[in-house]
Amino acid sequence: MKTVVITGSARGLGFNMAKYFRENNYNVMLSDLNEDNLKKAKESLEEIKSRGRIAYQVCDVSKLQDIEELMKYTKKEFQTPDIWINNAGVNQPQKALWELDKKEINTLLDVDLKGAIYGSITAMKEMERNHKGAIYNIEGYGSNDAHMLGLNMYGTSKRAVTYYTESLAQEAEQRKTNVIVGKLSPGIMITDFTNHSLGNDKIELSEKTKKVYNILGDKPEVVAKYLVEKMITNTKNNVKINWLTNRKAFIRFLTAPFNKRDFFKDK
Numbered sequence: 001m002k003t004v005v006i007t008g009s010a011r012g013l014g015f016n017m018a019k020y021f022r023e024n025n026y027n028v029m030l031s032d033l034n035e036d037n038l039k040k041a042k043e044s045l046e047e048i049k050s051r052g053r054i055a056y057q058v059c060d061v062s063k064l065q066d067i068e069e070l071m072k073y074t075k076k077e078f079q080t081p082d083i084w085i086n087n088a089g090v091n092q093p094q095k096a097l098w099e100l101d102k103k104e105i106n107t108l109l110d111v112d113l114k115g116a117i118y119g120s121i122t123a124m125k126e127m128e129r130n131h132k133g134a135i136y137n138i139e140g141y142g143s144n145d146a147h148m149l150g151l152n153m154y155g156t157s158k159r160a161v162t163y164y165t166e167s168l169a170q171e172a173e174q175r176k177t178n179v180i181v182g183k184l185s186p187g188i189m190i191t192d193f194t195n196h197s198l199g200n201d202k203i204e205l206s207e208k209t210k211k212v213y214n215i216l217g218d219k220p221e222v223v224a225k226y227l228v229e230k231m232i233t234n235t236k237n238n239v240k241i242n243w244l245t246n247r248k249a250f251i252r253f254l255t256a257p258f259n260k261r262d263f264f265k266d267k
């Protein structure tokens with residue numbers, strides 16, 4: 001039985017990826033900030049028929065010690081993970097760089113960048129010893145060098161995640177670890193992340209932004225299914241598993257006049 005660890009998996013993309021790994025008979029280790037939410041997520045996943053088991057552990061990815069505990073518990077409960085996904089992330093308040101306070105800047109960098117780095121280090125050490133495994137990091141706005149007011153620190157984090165993931169893939173190869181390192185690019189998903197900053201504060205989306213999200217966005221379950229199917233079959237190092245390709249985005253804009261989707265109707 002194979003084992004996957006997903007950070008930030010009590011909801012959103014992380015939770016939905018857990019669902020598809022479970023359908024594919026993986027042991028799933030959920031982890032997130034809040035125990036009650038994890039418990040609910042586990043109960044909901046237990047309704048899916050699977051030969052795999054589920055466990056959870058509270059883990060704040062900005063704390064290296066929490067991540068090391070998560071690895072320890074995964075090994076105890078299951079085994080050294082086959083796949084480790086650094087998924088936990090927070091959105092930025094819609095402010096220019098100088099309008100952010102120190103705490104906001106630190107949280108963004110600690111969760112979105114350092115959290116993924118700590119996860120990668122912890123997973124790589126164990127997987128190198130095991131001589132197998134795969135580590136995936138999540139790209140986001142800024143990964144491709146795009147810029148927008150209100151996304152400076154988030155974009156900085158995601159641009160850095162892309163850079164360090166590619167470097168880590170090279171290092172994994174040079175050290176002959178036999179460990180795969182890759183990037184997941186989920187496009188735009190309608191989740192709590194979309195209209196909340198730093199996990200809490202509501203973001204009021206402009207009508208223009210909602211229009212773009214209705215064209216390019218997807219529910220997390222749709223994206224998760226695609227990403228999990230690709231991860232399960234991937235054997236290549238340094239891959240990018242990309243949901244919203246340029247071609248798909250082009251077709252979405254082309255067919256926009258016929259698009260009846262409205263993700264924000266009831267929100």
Ligand SMILES: NC(=O)c1ccc[n+]([C@@H]2O[C@H](COP(=O)([O-])OP(=O)(O)OC[C@H]3O[C@@H](n4cnc5c(N)ncnc54)[C@H](O)[C@@H]3O)[C@@H](O)[C@H]2O)c1
Nearest residue numbers: 008011012013060061087088089138140188189191192193
């Ligand atoms: N939603 C989008 O449009 C979008 C687009 C591109 C990339 N992403 C990325 O996808 C990933 C998942 O986002 P989502 O849309 O599912 O968001 P979400 O807000 O629905 O889920 C994120 C999860 O991470 C958890 N989390 C936050 N801080 C944490 C911490 N310090 N330690 C552990 N867990 C923590 C939250 O509790 C939550 O369960 C993130 O890395 C995000 O940057 C999202």
